[in-house]
Amino acid sequence: MAKATEGSERVGAAEQAYLAIRKQIFSGHFSENERITEAEFAKSLQMSRTPIREAVKQLLLEGLLTRDAGPGLRVVDLGADEIEQIFQIRLRLESYAAQRAAGLATKAECDELQTLAKRMQAHVPPRDEADYRAITEANGAFHNLILIASRSPRLEAMLSLVVNLALVARTFHNYDETAIRRSAAHHIEIADAICAGDPDWARVAMQTHLHAAASNAREGFRFAGSCSGCS
Structure with a gap:
């Protein structure tokens, strides 16, 4: 039971991280093409790296973040x-x-x-x-x-x-x-x-x-x- 509860809390934290980062991107908090690391996301949201990592995976799939040449992640510039x-x-x-x-x-x-x-x-x-x-x-x-x-x-x-x-x-x-x-x-x-x-x-x-x-x-x-x- 403890393990199931722990897993649910992890999913909840990942969802919270996903929604928070997504909102920051959509609100213009980050400039298009701005680079940011998972550690910086974790610090700004005061969360551990694990839920941030899960959130980033989803945002990469949605095309809002990308990994390319250069450090960290890049906020996608919508052409x-x-x-x-x-x-x-x-x-x-x-x-x-x-x-x-x-x-x-x-x-x-x-x-x-x-x-x-x-x-x-x-x-x-x-x-x-x-x-x-x-x-x-x-x-x-x-x-x-x-x-x-x-x-x-x-x-x-x-x-x-x-x-x-x-x-x-x-x-x-x-x-x-x-x-x-x-x-x-x-x-x-x-x-x-x-x-x-x-x-x-x-x-x-x-x-x-x-x-x-x-x-x-x-x-x-x-x-x-x-x-x-x-x-």
Whole structure:
């Protein structure tokens, strides 16, 4: 029994380490291409090396970390083609999730979707880093709630990586005022469509939102490529 308990605790610690490192990567805590060692992860999270090692294995499989020439691990730099693929996956699967959610979301979930959409809108246009953080957090919660409301664990598992939000967190800073207002308005419409119980409207609203987000991401890469040294 003691051995079984010890094993369960080890799995739990590895999961905690995985989620913590993944959150750091997605939040932009580490720069893309930044190098870091397992020992540094362990020190920052105040954990032993064993769960860190297990977490790193999973993050290597997911492509968020890589081992190549040079010391330690490297945080993967998502290139333009990879970003495009992420948006295309979201376009196909997340619009289906919104379509399903329109027929399955509870009243409590609908109320929360509308609350999150209004919270985003309340911080637009963003005036400081706190506004960007509030928009990013509400956006992540909004999209995750749609996955939950879709009542499809398989769909939720398929989208869990690409819908997160590092990508969203990074691209919000590239939005001009018109684009960020448009994004906030899209969230209001998506919530309205789901809460109205209209699957077709919800699907089209989500597709429109993701097409606009993908276009903005492409603009961000073009701008970065033409502006050497810009941050």
